[in-house]
Amino acid sequence: FFTVRFFYGVKVWGITIAVYLLYLIYKCCVVLWQDVPETIATLREANMKVWVLTGDKLETAVNIGYASKQLVGGMDIMTISDQATITDVQRKLSEFCGRIDRGTTERHSLSFALDSAVEKDFLNLALSCKSVICCRVSPLQKAEVVKLVRTNVKDSITLAIGDGANDVSMIQAAHIGVGISGREGLQATLASDYAISQFRFLAKLLLVHGAWNYRRLANVILYSFYKNICLYMIEFWFAFLNGFSGQPLFERWTIGLYNILFTLLAPIVLGILDQDVSASTRLAQPHLYKTSQQNSAFNTKMFWKWVFLALFHSALLFYAVYFLLWHETPFENGQVFGIWYVGNTVYTAVVVTVNVKAAMVTQYWTPLTHFAIWGSIAAWFLYVLVYSHFWPTFPLAVEFVGQDFKLFTSFTFYGLFVLAPAVASLPEFMYIVFQKTLCPTSIDRAIVADVEGRGGKMIERDREMGLSVSYSVSSGSSTYGDGMDPGETERALTYKHGYAFSQEDHGSATKGTFVQRRDLVRFYDTQKGHT
Amino acid sequence: MATSVSGTETIVQRRVATPEGGSQQESPEKTRDDSSSTTGCLPRRFRRGSDRPKSRRPPSNKWLQQQIPACRPVFTAKYVFGLFIIVGILFLILGIVFVAATVGLRELEVEYTNCGPLETDNIQASSCEDYLRNISDISNSNRRNTGDCHCTLVFEVKDTMRYPWKFYYALDNYYQNHRRYLNSWDPAQLRGDNFRSPDSNCRPLVRYRDNDNEMNNASRLPIVPCGIIANSWFNDSFHYLHNEELNETIDLSRNNIAWKTDREVRFRNDSNLAADLEGTNRPPNWPYNVSEIGDGLGNESLIVWFRASAFPWFRKLYAHPRGDTDLRPGNYSLLITYNYPVDNSEDVSPSSSQSCPG
Numbered sequence: 001f002f003t004v005r006f007f008y009g010v011k012v013w014g015i016t017i018a019v020y021l022l023y024l025i026y027k028c029c030v031v032l033w034q035d036v037p038e039t040i041a042t043l044r045e046a047n048m049k050v051w052v053l054t055g056d057k058l059e060t061a062v063n064i065g066y067a068s069k070q071l072v073g074g075m076d077i078m079t080i081s082d083q084a085t086i087t088d089v090q091r092k093l094s095e096f097c098g099r100i101d102r103g104t105t106e107r108h109s110l111s112f113a114l115d116s117a118v119e120k121d122f123l124n125l126a127l128s129c130k131s132v133i134c135c136r137v138s139p140l141q142k143a144e145v146v147k148l149v150r151t152n153v154k155d156s157i158t159l160a161i162g163d164g165a166n167d168v169s170m171i172q173a174a175h176i177g178v179g180i181s182g183r184e185g186l187q188a189t190l191a192s193d194y195a196i197s198q199f200r201f202l203a204k205l206l207l208v209h210g211a212w213n214y215r216r217l218a219n220v221i222l223y224s225f226y227k228n229i230c231l232y233m234i235e236f237w238f239a240f241l242n243g244f245s246g247q248p249l250f251e252r253w254t255i256g257l258y259n260i261l262f263t264l265l266a267p268i269v270l271g272i273l274d275q276d277v278s279a280s281t282r283l284a285q286p287h288l289y290k291t292s293q294q295n296s297a298f299n300t301k302m303f304w305k306w307v308f309l310a311l312f313h314s315a316l317l318f319y320a321v322y323f324l325l326w327h328e329t330p331f332e333n334g335q336v337f338g339i340w341y342v343g344n345t346v347y348t349a350v351v352v353t354v355n356v357k358a359a360m361v362t363q364y365w366t367p368l369t370h371f372a373i374w375g376s377i378a379a380w381f382l383y384v385l386v387y388s389h390f391w392p393t394f395p396l397a398v399e400f401v402g403q404d405f406k407l408f409t410s411f412t413f414y415g416l417f418v419l420a421p422a423v424a425s426l427p428e429f430m431y432i433v434f435q436k437t438l439c440p441t442s443i444d445r446a447i448v449a450d451v452e453g454r455g456g457k458m459i460e461r462d463r464e465m466g467l468s469v470s471y472s473v474s475s476g477s478s479t480y481g482d483g484m485d486p487g488e489t490e491r492a493l494t495y496k497h498g499y500a501f502s503q504e505d506h507g508s509a510t511k512g513t514f515v516q517r518r519d520l521v522r523f524y525d526t527q528k529g530h531t
Numbered sequence: 532m533a534t535s536v537s538g539t540e541t542i543v544q545r546r547v548a549t550p551e552g553g554s555q556q557e558s559p560e561k562t563r564d565d566s567s568s569t570t571g572c573l574p575r576r577f578r579r580g581s582d583r584p585k586s587r588r589p590p591s592n593k594w595l596q597q598q599i600p601a602c603r604p605v606f607t608a609k610y611v612f613g614l615f616i617i618v619g620i621l622f623l624i625l626g627i628v629f630v631a632a633t634v635g636l637r638e639l640e641v642e643y644t645n646c647g648p649l650e651t652d653n654i655q656a657s658s659c660e661d662y663l664r665n666i667s668d669i670s671n672s673n674r675r676n677t678g679d680c681h682c683t684l685v686f687e688v689k690d691t692m693r694y695p696w697k698f699y700y701a702l703d704n705y706y707q708n709h710r711r712y713l714n715s716w717d718p719a720q721l722r723g724d725n726f727r728s729p730d731s732n733c734r735p736l737v738r739y740r741d742n743d744n745e746m747n748n749a750s751r752l753p754i755v756p757c758g759i760i761a762n763s764w765f766n767d768s769f770h771y772l773h774n775e776e777l778n779e780t781i782d783l784s785r786n787n788i789a790w791k792t793d794r795e796v797r798f799r800n801d802s803n804l805a806a807d808l809e810g811t812n813r814p815p816n817w818p819y820n821v822s823e824i825g826d827g828l829g830n831e832s833l834i835v836w837f838r839a840s841a842f843p844w845f846r847k848l849y850a851h852p853r854g855d856t857d858l859r860p861g862n863y864s865l866l867i868t869y870n871y872p873v874d875n876s877e878d879v880s881p882s883s884s885q886s887c888p889g
Contacts, residue, residue, distance in 0.1 A: 242709055245708075245711065247709060249841070326842055334695070335788065338841065339707075342841035342842075364603060401797050402791070406790065415629060422618075451603050
């Protein structure tokens with residue numbers, strides 16, 4: 001969370017910077033929406049930097065800054081304004097750069113600073129500050145600021161949020177554009193990637209839905225690769241035994257229905273319903289957002305881990321069945337089985353293993369999840385039952401005739417159906433248990449806290465701006481986030497409050513309330529009694 | 532894994548002060564809204580009816596709010612420990628059952644590729660294998676005389692094989708799971724239909740004429756049953772087991788060696804088979820027609836052969852012992868009619884053996 005505030009000639013104390021990965025740029029309307037300071041504070045703790053780009057004049061922007069806790073008393077505030085030429089701006093920047101990481105700066109002569117000669121300096125200075133506010137910004141300049149950050153800061157993700165038509169260019173320039181619908185119409189929302197109705201929903205959008213959906217998407221993608229590699233690599237292992245002739249081990253339609261019937265629901269459920277940490281905990285402990293920022297769920301290493309797991313499972317399942325059945329006499333009456341029986345046994349093991357893997361990944365067991373995972377396995381048994389009776393009524397599946405009877409009356413089959421997936425899943429399960437017990441990540445701890453009912457819940461905040469902000473924290477696992485330790489918060493917030501007023505007809509704007517002038521007048525009708 | 536019902540998670544949010552003016556939406560979709568605001572300076576009851584903002588709240592239920600009741604598993608050691616113990620015990624039991632079931636199994640495998648001495652006098656060859664190879668060189672046709680070469684295999688049984696024991700033949704390095712081999716059959720023919728127009732999957736064994744020097748396909752007769760699987764039908768015969776010391780002979784019964792569903796569904800014997808086979812030919816390697824073998828298309832040995840194996844070495848059930856005798860230890864001799872040549876063709880070189888597991 002990083003505001004740059006420029007206040008001509010006045011220097012107040014600075015605060016050291018936090019490491020940032022995400023810049024949050026929003027345009028501050030004259031009237032503050034509800035819960036803006038809390039939202040910004042939450043986002044700050046979630047390791048994001050917040051810049052304010054506003055079209056208001058300097059003083060208003062300053063007030064807004066204080067009101068939204070972008071600025072706190074005790075901050076070193078550097079202002080660049082009223083600079084006539086580029087060189088002036090340059091001089092100012094270099095002057096401030098000398099005192100790097102100890103300042104907040106705000107810029108008025110944005111157009112100068114965005115000039116390519118100076119922009120790198122400006123950016124460096126801005127990045128080194130805790131918070132940035134730009135005032136009197138035109139729509140084009142908003143977009144340019146966003147682009148400046150986006151192109152020059154490596155590995156940054158920019159999000160722009162605004163509610164008016166003049167924010168459209170900024171919204172489109174950022175990686176993620178969020179539009180707030182309502183007060184000024186829908187232009188911003190029409191141009192944006194996400195539309196919300198109140199600014200404070202941004203916290204939940206990012207911290208809860210953003211984090212959840214990141215994890216869900218990663219899981220769906222990796223799982224889809226895994227399940228298909230697992231099945232089709234078995235054909236590869238079988239090729240060594242069939243003279244590399246290209247004979248599949250499974251019947252044609254069984255292979256075709258793998259992704260449509262037996263492993264369809266698992267990734268759907270993983271992608272729609274899965275939650276790792278509950279919403280309330282994620283909002284109360286914004287630092288958990290860091291794992292999403294660090295690409296921890298979907299990166300090259302994770303991909304190869306899943307692929308390796310798929311290869312391991314496929315080899316294990318095939319060779320387990322192979323070693324058990326190579327004598328080919330599992331039946332009581334001595335009758336032999338053939339290729340299709342072996343294929344169906346392997347296929348059963350694969351379907352079960354793949355669904356058990358989904359079961360190990362999902363952290364949120366709704367009834368639908370149960371249906372998806374166990375139901376898929378049941379669907380396979382049902383399929384065998386039905387499909388074995390197709391031929392000769394339908395000209396299909398002649399290989400399957402008699403398979404249901406032979407499979408379901410064979411003790412070997414049931415043994416394999418239970419044992420093979422268990423053996424396949426066991427190493428990974430042990431690894432998970434060890435990892436979560438011995439070196440849990442913050443997410444793991446948050447999940448445990450959730451389950452034990454200790455998930456952090458936000459306690460009612462004091463409505464007075466900035467006086468006492470408190471969170472209930474679960475033991476040991478949450479911090480106040482970077483950059484603002486508790487003592488500082490208290491001190492910083494005690495003596496600066498912000499109020500923003502405007503001349504518009506919307507009426508006076510104290511925090512949260514919103515009254516039209518005509519109603520205000522009519523309310524205090526002295527002719528009537530008070531009601 | 533321990534679970535905890537997270538139940539309906541609601542987020543404690545501050546109350547929403549309802550604003551005046553219609554342009555600001557009230558869309559508290561992510562909050563539980565308390566609409567009785569006490570902080571606005573214009574209490575709700577004061578507003579006229581037409582000023583009351585229409586609620587634009589989107590629909591909200593457990594599904595849309597992603598608050599479906601659910602369990603969250605925890606994979607730390609203290610929760611998993613109990614599950615681990617239980618599953619371990621169950622699998623231990625399963626393992627014990629498996630071991631107990633297999634500990635009494637016994638197998639005996641005897642190779643007879645070069646079995647001798649020959650029982651047939653008028654054959655001058657060291658083994659039936661050589662004899663068959665010489666025949667095919669001489670006669671220039673695929674037809675072999677069968678039933679010519681008999682040999683006796685002598686082997687020793689060390690442990691008793693209790694009844695029920697079974698008699699298998701095994702082939703090694705025989706790729707019944709090759710793609711072209713497996714596809715080369717016509718399932719409709721085996722049910723008695725489609726004699727005249729065999730499936731093209733059976734190529735090249737779709738049509739055949741004996742002593743065929745022409746390339747004319749039309750003069751060839753359709754093969755019943757077509758395809759390589761039928762053509763390569765295993766036709767060695769094992770007649771009886773004779774124990775010298777105990778002077779007992781064990782006959783072999785060739786019933787009930789094929790799957791019941793195969794016998795009933797996949798293979799159907801026509802009552803009028805000989806007549807229906809007019810205008811068709813037998814497979815090149817067969818000495819006689821389908822109608823001339825016992826049970827026609829329902830011949831269990833044929834059915835067993837059609838149940839192709841998954842691996843390049845396999846056993847197929849040949850017979851059950853007739854009667855319910857055990858196979859007692861001792862020296863046994865087995866009379867074999869050796870018909871099946873073990874070729875050194877392009878990729879197959881099987882060696883055959885006979886085995887009797889318990």
